[in-house]
Amino acid sequence: MIKDKTAIVGIGQTAFGKKLPESELELACTAVMNALDDAGIDRAEVDGLASYTQEAHSEVELARNLGLGDISWFSQVGYGGGAGPGVIGNLAMAVATGQCRVGVAWRSRKRASGAVRRPWSKTGSSAQEDIATNYTRPFGVIRPVDEIALLASRYMHEYGATRDHLANVALAQRKYANNNPDAQMVNKTMTREDYMTSRWISKPLCLFDNCLETDGALATVIVSADRARDCKQTPVFIHAWAQGFHAQHQTMQNFFCDDPLHGPSWVAARQLYRQSDIQAQDIDVAQIYDAFTPLIPLSLEGYGFCDRGEGAAYTENGNLEIGGALPVNTSGGGLSEAYVHGFNLITEGVKQMRGTAHNQVSDAATCLVTAGEGVPTGALILRR
Amino acid sequence: MTDSALLPFIDDTNRPFWQGCQEGILRMQQCPTTSRLIFPPRPVNPWSPRDKAIWTEVSGRGTIWSVIEPHPPLILNFTKLAPYNAIVVTLEEDPSIRLIGNLVPAAGAQINEIAYEDIVIGTPVQAIFESINDEITLPRWVVVRQ
Numbered sequence: 001m002i003k004d005k006t007a008i009v010g011i012g013q014t015a016f017g018k019k020l021p022e023s024e025l026e027l028a029c030t031a032v033m034n035a036l037d038d039a040g041i042d043r044a045e046v047d048g049l050a051s052y053t054q055e056a057h058s059e060v061e062l063a064r065n066l067g068l069g070d071i072s073w074f075s076q077v078g079y080g081g082g083a084g085p086g087v088i089g090n091l092a093m094a095v096a097t098g099q100c101r102v103g104v105a106w107r108s109r110k111r112a113s114g115a116v117r118r119p120w121s122k123t124g125s126s127a128q129e130d131i132a133t134n135y136t137r138p139f140g141v142i143r144p145v146d147e148i149a150l151l152a153s154r155y156m157h158e159y160g161a162t163r164d165h166l167a168n169v170a171l172a173q174r175k176y177a178n179n180n181p182d183a184q185m186v187n188k189t190m191t192r193e194d195y196m197t198s199r200w201i202s203k204p205l206c207l208f209d210n211c212l213e214t215d216g217a218l219a220t221v222i223v224s225a226d227r228a229r230d231c232k233q234t235p236v237f238i239h240a241w242a243q244g245f246h247a248q249h250q251t252m253q254n255f256f257c258d259d260p261l262h263g264p265s266w267v268a269a270r271q272l273y274r275q276s277d278i279q280a281q282d283i284d285v286a287q288i289y290d291a292f293t294p295l296i297p298l299s300l301e302g303y304g305f306c307d308r309g310e311g312a313a314y315t316e317n318g319n320l321e322i323g324g325a326l327p328v329n330t331s332g333g334g335l336s337e338a339y340v341h342g343f344n345l346i347t348e349g350v351k352q353m354r355g356t357a358h359n360q361v362s363d364a365a366t367c368l369v370t371a372g373e374g375v376p377t378g379a380l381i382l383r384r
Numbered sequence: 385m386t387d388s389a390l391l392p393f394i395d396d397t398n399r400p401f402w403q404g405c406q407e408g409i410l411r412m413q414q415c416p417t418t419s420r421l422i423f424p425p426r427p428v429n430p431w432s433p434r435d436k437a438i439w440t441e442v443s444g445r446g447t448i449w450s451v452i453e454p455h456p457p458l459i460l461n462f463t464k465l466a467p468y469n470a471i472v473v474t475l476e477e478d479p480s481i482r483l484i485g486n487l488v489p490a491a492g493a494q495i496n497e498i499a500y501e502d503i504v505i506g507t508p509v510q511a512i513f514e515s516i517n518d519e520i521t522l523p524r525w526v527v528v529r530q
Contacts, residue, residue: 125391126390142462153505200455203452
């Protein structure tokens with residue numbers, strides 16, 4: 001079992017913003033160097049590299065630019081926002097089994113600049129992206145927000161969830177971002193009226209149900225638990241991790257299955273808790289993938305913080321805020337800090353476990369980090 | 385009314401579905417062993433992978449499962465049509481079979497003629513067919529008059 005055999009000992013990031021001057025590769029290299037400095041490990045020791053299949057530059061280019069030495073293990077995980085915890089978990093397995101000793105994982109994106117910033121805006125035949133888009137794009141279901149809005153609309157109908165519940169998510173995260181100097185939205189406050197009067201993107205979802213568009217990069221360094229105890233920082237142990245997708249799952253267009261509101265998160269959660277001493281009721285703080293607000297109530301259900309259909313009500317009474325039942329996305333998350341395919345959720349989890357987060361949950365000792373609901377997903381449980 | 389750029393790519397696997405639309409028939413793959421329907425079409429039958437799927441005609445009747453109203457930023461003609469509706473329909477024969485489409489008042493009508501607020505989840509609907517060009521006919525949906 002992988003339990004506590006490895007730890008995250010370094011985290012690094014670049015600035016988050018729009019139209020940053022550096023290329024994706026330069027941003028990636030900066031984030032990796034920052035993570036190695038944070039860990040106090042020389043780059044010559046790096047021998048494992050883990051990334052997303054959607055990364056614009058290969059491990060080889062990263063290694064050549066950073067002047068790394070021999071690399072003995074490398075791997076990528078697919079499905080965009082479904083990847084993050086899987087990237088970390090696969091690297092942890094490689095370190096735990098001795099395939100590499102110092103592993104680096106990263107994600108770099110220039111979503112807020114450049115010519116092809118929105119993958120959905122390609123205008124080839126519909127099957128160009130995925131066979132299933134043959135049966136969605138010709139009908140004007142074109143963007144990820146349309147696909148999630150179809151799930152959200154059904155969820156609201158079935159369980160009585162309202163826009164006020166989705167606003168609870170957006171407002172809680174904006175409040176966190178307003179106290180996080182790294183966040184893109186640090187200086188932009190949001191009221192419930194701002195949310196309610198913002199423009200529609202795909203009704204019932206409005207502008208503030210959508211994540212940011214961000215240029216930026218992040219990285220982590222992972223070593224064995226033994227090595228971690230000698231590093232510069234307090235080690236944050238990878239207690240458990242899992243991946244999952246359910247029978248007849250279809251990435252993003254997850255309508256072609258028995259029960260679209262019972263998605264990949266439920267599969268990942270089952271495997272996660274099976275190998276974990278830490279269960280849902282023991283989690284102090286959570287970083288839940290949030291490309292769109294409805295993913296929060298769905299994931300709260302999937303990861304067992306409440307029963308099915310109760311995720312929306314769970315957002316009431318400040319439950320997601322500091323002092324609430326489960327502080328969620330304490331950096332501001334993808335909605336209000338930065339959207340880098342969820343990698344900032346991983347580094348925020350590490351900061352919470354170190355006790356150095358801008359919105360620190362007092363005495364937090366356990367953190368859940370998830371990838372996206374609605375795509376092949378993954379999750380981590382981190383602990384001090 | 386739909387840009388050719390976003391039209392489906394027809395191949396050997398899915399051709400019977402799109403040909404059916406041209407003929408005004410909703411056709412689906414079916415497992416010959418278990419009789420379960422299969423959608424979207426695929427080359428291997430997931431319910432019995434050694435038995436090739438057959439094609440069967442279905443009723444075209446269903447129920448609205450979800451509804452949205454996309455607004456810009458969009459692309460191509462969808463920008464001009466916005467806001468329009470898009471719905472998910474569960475099929476009468478097997479509610480786990482879902483089709484994405486648009487609700488229209490009648491054949492030939494635009495997908496932006498029925499407002500989001502006037503579409504009720506749970507409403508019974510029937511497939512109709514709209515010819516886009518010589519090769520492509522898309523299914524659309526109309527409310528079944530009780």
